[in-house]
Amino acid sequence: MSPATARLVPPSPDETPTTRERIVEVAARSFREIGYQKTTVADIARTLKMSPANVYRFFDSKKAINEAVVERVTGEIEAMIAAIATAPNLDAPERLTRIVTALHTDCRRRWEAHPRVHEMVEAAMSESWSVCQAHVDRIEAVFARVIEDGVREGQFTPSDPRAAAACLHAGIVRYCHPLLVSRQQDMTLPPLPTMIAFLLGALRAAEP
Amino acid sequence: MSPATARLVPPSPDETPTTRERIVEVAARSFREIGYQKTTVADIARTLKMSPANVYRFFDSKKAINEAVVERVTGEIEAMIAAIATAPNLDAPERLTRIVTALHTDCRRRWEAHPRVHEMVEAAMSESWSVCQAHVDRIEAVFARVIEDGVREGQFTPSDPRAAAACLHAGIVRYCHPLLVSRQQDMTLPPLPTMIAFLLGALRAAEP
Numbered sequence: 001m002s003p004a005t006a007r008l009v010p011p012s013p014d015e016t017p018t019t020r021e022r023i024v025e026v027a028a029r030s031f032r033e034i035g036y037q038k039t040t041v042a043d044i045a046r047t048l049k050m051s052p053a054n055v056y057r058f059f060d061s062k063k064a065i066n067e068a069v070v071e072r073v074t075g076e077i078e079a080m081i082a083a084i085a086t087a088p089n090l091d092a093p094e095r096l097t098r099i100v101t102a103l104h105t106d107c108r109r110r111w112e113a114h115p116r117v118h119e120m121v122e123a124a125m126s127e128s129w130s131v132c133q134a135h136v137d138r139i140e141a142v143f144a145r146v147i148e149d150g151v152r153e154g155q156f157t158p159s160d161p162r163a164a165a166a167c168l169h170a171g172i173v174r175y176c177h178p179l180l181v182s183r184q185q186d187m188t189l190p191p192l193p194t195m196i197a198f199l200l201g202a203l204r205a206a207e208p
Numbered sequence: 209m210s211p212a213t214a215r216l217v218p219p220s221p222d223e224t225p226t227t228r229e230r231i232v233e234v235a236a237r238s239f240r241e242i243g244y245q246k247t248t249v250a251d252i253a254r255t256l257k258m259s260p261a262n263v264y265r266f267f268d269s270k271k272a273i274n275e276a277v278v279e280r281v282t283g284e285i286e287a288m289i290a291a292i293a294t295a296p297n298l299d300a301p302e303r304l305t306r307i308v309t310a311l312h313t314d315c316r317r318r319w320e321a322h323p324r325v326h327e328m329v330e331a332a333m334s335e336s337w338s339v340c341q342a343h344v345d346r347i348e349a350v351f352a353r354v355i356e357d358g359v360r361e362g363q364f365t366p367s368d369p370r371a372a373a374a375c376l377h378a379g380i381v382r383y384c385h386p387l388l389v390s391r392q393q394d395m396t397l398p399p400l401p402t403m404i405a406f407l408l409g410a411l412r413a414a415e416p
Contacts, residue, residue: 136396177388206409
């Protein structure tokens with residue numbers, strides 16, 4: 001099908017996920033490289049050789065496209081840490097250490113490769129909070145499962161693993177939050193292994 | 209002296225601190241209320257019924273004025289926590305609890321009263337990092353002193369109180385960083401007392 005006719009033909013039900021995915025793919029690239037603010041739905045449509053109206057059949061706004069892009073990125077991050085959380089032959093402190101390190105490394109890598117992702121994150125945080133909150137909830141659910149394992153193994157003490165998971169997550173924000181990692185260049189922060197050891201201490205400490 | 213002649217008369221050495229202080233005062237108010245971005249040196253001069261050239265005799269740029277404003281605010285915060293750090297009849301965990309709570313409350317209060325302070329902080333973080341770093345260092349020095357007291361009292365265990373202070377500070381960033389507190393409205397964060405108890409656990413834990 002030539003680009004000239006593509007825009008006139010409604011996608012068949014089978015094609016729908018593919019078109020949607022192509023929109024998300026092109027939007028993700030444009031948000032990373034040009035920035036969320038400067039990317040328009042018309043730009044995305046032009047790259048896909050579609051009419052803007054066709055893009056709007058799949059997403060009712062740029063905000064909705066950003067939500068799909070953010071869900072794809074957060075889905076990748078969640079799959080990465082879920083794999084570490086269930087790795088065999090590692091105790092709970094080691095799994096938490098690897099998860100936090102992976103979150104930090106991933107966040108830095110994405111930001112260093114594409115400083116403009118920060119606009120996408122800003123937009124999601126101010127316009128699409130529920131997408132961000134769902135990501136936070138899923139990360140903390142992974143932490144809670146590993147903390148429960150650690151309690152069972154006798155390494156950790158929290159009586160409320162979910163609350164401890166939320167504290168652990170709040171405690172690493174300086175290392176794993178896209179808006180802060182991007183400002184970290186000049187900052188004299190404790191090295192991440194020192195910070196992880198400190199927070200694992202909190203999980204080992206007797207509750208008062 | 210009338211405003212019309214004031215601008216023509218060079219300040220005497222005695223007057224210098226007062227004029228400088230008035231510039232900082234007016235700038236601080238304008239940055240809070242109108243925002244750092246929209247405030248110009250000409251606006252500050254106009255409010256003070258001075259020429260911009262007179263303002264430039266004291267500060268060579270808007271950035272330099274912002275540094276003085278930020279130093280005033282951070283000085284207030286540091287004085288507040290230094291007073292808590294040396295309060296009599298409180299043990300080290302209680303003093304740390306009060307310091308962290310005061311940092312959080314102060315940060316929220318400033319942001320809620322004047323959401324535009326966020327621009328001033330953004331500008332300081334990107335243009336005047338050494339001013340921010342000096343503030344971080346002074347906060348962590350206060351934390352380190354209280355942690356040392358806690359070690360002496362047998363309540364805390366860190367062998368390196370300064371490193372522990374840096375970890376404690378990194379751990380509370382979600383509650384005390386002006387750029388994050390301002391986004392906190394919708395966030396389901398652990399309540400601050402839960403987070404403080406968690407971090408005090410890290411200070412009580414036996415080192416591995």
